[in-house]
Amino acid sequence: MEAMSRLHVDTSNLSRSCNEALILGSLRGGPRHGYQLALEIEERSKGMFSFNHGTLYPILHRLEKTGLISGSWSQDGGGRRRKSYELTRKGEKHTRELLEAWDEFQDAFHSAVKGEGP
Amino acid sequence: MSWKRDVLREIDARLDLPQPARSRVILEIAADLEDTSHMLMERGLSPEEAREQAIRRFEPRGEALSEITTVHAAGLQRFLGRFSGAGRRRWERALLLLLFLFLLLGTRVLLPAPDLFKNAGPGLLAVVTVTVGALLLSSFKLYDVFVRPRQDSRRMRRGLDWILGLAGVEVFVGLSAFWLGLYGVAGRSAEDPATSLLYLFEWLVEGTATAILALQAAVLLSLLWYLLSRRTETVARFEAEALMAAD
Incomplete structure (x- = not known):
């Protein structure tokens, strides 16, 4: 039997789980500002996952509080402060496991809806 | 009057957060709002269209704002929030x-x-x-x-x-x-x-x-x-x- 990943997709709040996975997955590409994440996810999903940017911040801040990502402030040439986020080591490990869990979820979902099974 | 002011003021008024967390959130959103508008202009939108679309994207939603409040609430406030x-x-x-x-x-x-x-x-x-x-x-x-x-x-x-x-x-x-x-x-x-x-x-x-x-x-x-x-x-x-x- 195939080994199951330790993490599971939280199906009780699928929308939140999906947003978290999208954000963590995007951050694998390196540090990003909040707006960059939203635009990048929208582009890469060809508009399938279109965020109201306001909904990003609670997720980003919660992930930051749990230590999966870290936020850092920087100042641009005009003296404006902006915040960017990157995955922590703990976050990288968590993301790997989470994406595996999503693969399993996707397989299980297809099996269920298409009637495919062992 | 700045084009960002109204949306930021609305967020500020609706964020029930202690300082300096409240101002930090506003600062972050203000910078992202501006950058979103710039990015949309780079994609060919006129400045007015880019600003309008950026504002629409950042329009505060009650659920998101209350979630931010929950995430940032201090331990004592989380405790008091139960009452x-x-x-x-x-x-x-x-x-x-x-x-x-x-x-x-x-x-x-x-x-x-x-x-x-x-x-x-x-x-x-x-x-x-x-x-x-x-x-x-x-x-x-x-x-x-x-x-x-x-x-x-x-x-x-x-x-x-x-x-x-x-x-x-x-x-x-x-x-x-x-x-x-x-x-x-x-x-x-x-x-x-x-x-x-x-x-x-x-x-x-x-x-x-x-x-x-x-x-x-x-x-x-x-x-x-x-x-x-x-x-x-x-x-x-x-x-x-x-x-x-x-x-």
Whole structure:
């Protein structure tokens, strides 16, 4: 039997789980500002996952509080402060496991809806 | 008027967060809002279209704002959040009272030697009166600065310098009591030189005890003032940055 990943997709709040996975997955590409994440996810999903940017911040801040990502402030040439986020080591490990869990979820979902099974 | 101001003001008004967390969120959103508009312009939208679309994307939604509040709420606020508004006010008053009692009793513990109180001279009453007044004021300011849910730096700053002023009064009272005691000893010694040494020792014990108590109270008050001022400055800085970001 195939080994199951330790993490599971939280199906009780699928929308939140999906947003978290999208954000963590995007951050694998390196540090990003909040707006960059939203635009990048929208582009890469060809508009399938279109965020109201306001909904990003609670997720980003919660992930930051749990230590999966870290936020850092920087100042641009005009003296404006902006915040960017990157995955922590703990976050990288968590993301790997989470994406595996999503693969399993996707397989299980297809099996269920298409009637495919062992 | 700045194109970002309305949306940022609305977010600011609806975010039930303590400072400086509230201003940090506003700062972050302000920068992202501007960058989103720039990015949309790079994609070919006119400045007006880009701004409109950026504002639409950042339009505050109640659910998201309350989630931000939950994420950032301090431990004490999360605890208080479990109670209704009225119950919460009662809890806040009870906590304030407990804090005050702790400070009042703590004075007795923090000032280490009980003998100091026993030996202190007539200046002790003045020192204790000023200390109790200053600690009462500090308790209110501690509530204002660390506990009150809607914080603003102007209210936090109000009356803060009185704490430092009262610390100065403590020093003045303690040192005055010390030197006035010496003046009294000198007068009594002149009248009765035979017992002058006894008077001198009495003054040394009483005067130094009073001065020590006054100086310790002054140090405690100065530390409280420093703690409250630092926090107030941080909040004011973030408020100012958030305001500038909106312009």
